[in-house]
Amino acid sequence: MQAQSIAGPSDLPRWFRWFGIYTRTIEGVAGVSMAVILVIMIVQVAARYLFSGSIIWAEEACRYLLLWQTFLLLGVAYQRGEFVMLDLLPYMLSSRARLVLKYATAIPVLIFLAVIVLKGFDYASRFERQKIPALDFIWSSLTGANAGVSVKWVYICVPIGAALLALHVIADLVVSTIRHRRGIDDPPPVVDMGEQL
Known part of the structure; x- marks a missing residue:
């Protein structure tokens, strides 16, 4: 499945522009959390x-920060096309067939993610009574x-x-879909073999 950049003032309706703000916010949170992890580990x-x-408490705090950072950035990685994908078949198809293939591959992914969301909240709620030792230690020291603070906030x-x-x-x-309707075709990705070596 080929993700596209969700940007470009001429491509999208006005109501869709908030996505860029959201992406920059998530990247900022990730940068700050990585800086905190780095400082904690150096100390x-x-x-x-x-x-x-x-x-x-250092290892536990860094582990929890890294978990949150990973899951918050999954969508941004998808948006940038940084997931492993096979682009050969889609670019052998017409623009319309490529869009149909994109929908055909996205629907099972969305169903799987919906199951993860529903079951994930249920699973996290099971740990409501278990507390995070690192935060308890830091807070009680101060x-x-x-x-x-419940471990639920880690699993969630x-x-x-x-x-x-x-x-x-x-x-x-x-x-x-918007780009297809406007007749804008995505160019095939260019792979620089020098970067691969």
């Missing part, structure tokens, strides 16, 4: 090798009280990421 390594100590990143990915797939179908 953890320095504490361990220079001071023979350890930050006991305030003396337990934070009481999966259905949220699946829902965002589904929105990207739907947006890609809308963009492809």
